Amino acid sequence: xxxxxxxxxxxxxxxxxxxxxxxxxxxxxxxxxxxxxxxxxxxxxxxxxxxxxxxxxxxxxxxxxxxxxxxxxxxxxxxxxxxxxxxxxxxxxxxxxxxxxxxxxxxxxxxxxxxxxxxxxxxxxxxxxxxxxxxxxxxxxxxxxxxxxxxxxxxxxxxxxxxxxxxxxxxxxxxxxxxxxx
Numbered sequence: 583x584x585x586x587x588x589x590x591x592x593x594x595x596x597x598x599x600x601x602x603x604x605x606x607x608x609x610x611x612x613x614x615x616x617x618x619x620x621x622x623x624x625x626x627x628x629x630x631x632x633x634x635x636x637x638x639x640x641x642x643x644x645x646x647x648x649x650x651x652x653x654x655x656x657x658x659x660x661x662x663x664x665x666x667x668x669x670x671x672x673x674x675x676x677x678x679x680x681x682x683x684x685x686x687x688x689x690x691x692x693x694x695x696x697x698x699x700x701x702x703x704x705x706x707x708x709x710x711x712x713x714x715x716x717x718x719x720x721x722x723x724x725x726x727x728x729x730x731x732x733x734x735x736x737x738x739x740x741x742x743x744x745x746x747x748x749x750x751x752x753x754x755x756x757x758x759x760x761x762x763x764x
Contacts, residue, residue, distance in 0.1 A: 591618040687745075694738055698731035705731075 584590050593612045598605065705724040709716065716724075 589615070591615040691738065691742060695735060698734045698738075701731045702728050 591614050593614045594609060595612075596607050596609045599608045600606065601608075705727045709721060709724050713721070
């Protein structure tokens with residue numbers, strides 16, 4: 583320390599020498615205060631930098647962990663979406679098949695209804711046109727034809743209602759089964 587109390591750093595070196603023919607020691611003192619202060623500043627800055635690097639490294643490790651977790655969640659969600667997509671494709675295919683079957687059924691049912699209706703219409707028209715000339719037996723035969731074809735149509739309607747009810751029960755059971763299993 584110097585007189586004013588300020589700290590002074592010095593570097594001292596000594597060398598043996600011969601001075602005026604006598605052995606002597608040369609002692610040199612260098613003021614290295616600025617260098618020591620600069621070294622301390624560099625040391626402090628290095629420590630501060632290391633601390634910040636460790637902080638950032640920890641932050642990056644935590645961020646990486648969160649990203650890995652989120653990636654895992656996204657992969658899981660993608661798998662679920664893929665499964666749902668497949669389920670939807672299957673459901674759409676079944677709906678299309680069902681629609682095709684209904685269209686074929688409607689086409690067939692229309693054909694099956696037309697024949698009896700045509701016979702009923704033909705018999706009714708025949709009775710109306712030729713009523714005054716017909717024998718009671720002819721009228722009876724024509725009305726029996728009408729009744730037979732009405733019975734055929736009622737049977738067809740009953741079949742269609744039965745099929746409709748069966749589809750409704752299958753649909754209800756199918757939806758109920760999904761709630762039970764899943």
